Amino acid sequence: MDVNGRLCSSATQSDEEMDLRRGPWTVEEDLILINYIANHGEGRWNSLARYAGLKRTGKSCRLRWLNYLRPDVRRGNITLEEQLLILELHSRWGNRWSKIAQHLPGRTDNEIKNYWRTRVQKHAKQLQCDVNSKRFKDTMRLVWMPRLVERIQAAASASNNSSTITTAQHNTNNLPNNVVTGQILPTSRNEDFGVVVAQDSSSGAAAASSDLFGTQVVSPPVSDLTTDYYNFPATNCTDGFQSGSVQVSYADCLTSPTGYFNNGLDFQAIDQQNNNNVWLDGTDVSENLWNGDDIWFLQQ
DNA sequence: AAGGGCCTCAACCGCGTGACT
DNA sequence: TAGTCACGCGGTTGAGGCCCT
Numbered sequence: 001m002d003v004n005g006r007l008c009s010s011a012t013q014s015d016e017e018m019d020l021r022r023g024p025w026t027v028e029e030d031l032i033l034i035n036y037i038a039n040h041g042e043g044r045w046n047s048l049a050r051y052a053g054l055k056r057t058g059k060s061c062r063l064r065w066l067n068y069l070r071p072d073v074r075r076g077n078i079t080l081e082e083q084l085l086i087l088e089l090h091s092r093w094g095n096r097w098s099k100i101a102q103h104l105p106g107r108t109d110n111e112i113k114n115y116w117r118t119r120v121q122k123h124a125k126q127l128q129c130d131v132n133s134k135r136f137k138d139t140m141r142l143v144w145m146p147r148l149v150e151r152i153q154a155a156a157s158a159s160n161n162s163s164t165i166t167t168a169q170h171n172t173n174n175l176p177n178n179v180v181t182g183q184i185l186p187t188s189r190n191e192d193f194g195v196v197v198a199q200d201s202s203s204g205a206a207a208a209s210s211d212l213f214g215t216q217v218v219s220p221p222v223s224d225l226t227t228d229y230y231n232f233p234a235t236n237c238t239d240g241f242q243s244g245s246v247q248v249s250y251a252d253c254l255t256s257p258t259g260y261f262n263n264g265l266d267f268q269a270i271d272q273q274n275n276n277n278v279w280l281d282g283t284d285v286s287e288n289l290w291n292g293d294d295i296w297f298l299q300q
Numbered sequence: 301a302a303g304g305g306c307c308t309c310a311a312c313c314g315c316g317t318g319a320c321t
Numbered sequence: 322t323a324g325t326c327a328c329g330c331g332g333t334t335g336a337g338g339c340c341c342t
Contacts, residue, residue, distance in 0.1 A: 095332090
């Protein structure tokens with residue numbers, strides 16, 4: 001049993017004896033921790049907690065620092081690009097949250113894990129299939145991820161030509177035989193929602209869009225796509241990412257992990273009902289849209 | 301306005317592993 | 322080699338906020 005286990009094995013007694021605090025951190029505690037680390041650095045968390053005068057376990061201090069107080073922690077919604085990367089990396093590594101987090105600068109394993117559980121697993125449940133099942137993984141890989149790509153490209157188009165509403169074109173070259181792109185989304189939806197640019201040309205603000213499953217997301221400028229998240233140094237791409245140069249293009253990165261995505265991949269876009277995800281009749285379009293298509297796919 | 305249900309996410313827990321003695 | 326300590330990871334929990342009725 002390790003130190004934590006030992007603490008836990010007599011947690012009540014130890015906590016009472018040492019007057020250890022649990023639960024949410026106060027501002028004062030945060031400041032103490034920040035100041036202590038600023039002066040002494042990280043590490044040796046148990047002694048750090050003791051010397052800093054925090055009535056917390058070292059474990060608690062470490063978690064608070066790494067997941068919340070660290071200056072480079074990236075706050076805010078998971079972007080479309082990050083969603084895609086999470087799906088992609090999870091398909092390869094499973095629940096290796098810390099490993100996945102290493103490829104999402106500023107995101108913590110805890111945050112990614114929470115995202116997966118609250119968003120992805122929820123939809124697996126709605127589809128009545130296990131999140132680890134082949135069916136769900138196929139749906140993710142062949143339906144959801146292409147849609148994300150498509151939406152990201154739509155956002156890119158929007159930023160490049162913000163006054164134009166573009167209709168994305170199919171590229172069926174590398175699709176499996178059993179996937180018919182024309183059926184991924186019913187035509188009527190395409191006609192109605194084609195690729196609807198979420199970004200307002202006059203505002204220059206980040207595009208507000210729904211995430212993969214319809215949750216509202218504020219996407220960063222599209223430049224993030226090829227500069228931040230896929231700008232892996234070659235040495236960091238030893239596990240499958242193709243990185244012939246330091247600057248890895250988005251499409252290039254999509255090519256290698258599953259071998260599925262290809263350059264120029266361009267599916268029909270899904271809706272970008274940018275403000276409230278409300279379909280024309282007032283129902284929640286995102287849930288219906290995804291579930292309908294996903295059910296369709298699962299039936300194939 | 302109230303309350304009940306749902307969702308999110310910060311925090312905790314248990315366990316595995318590596319370093320050190 | 323065994324015991325101890327420290328750290329990190331993945332799973333789980335629960336408080337609080339939000340939404341719907």
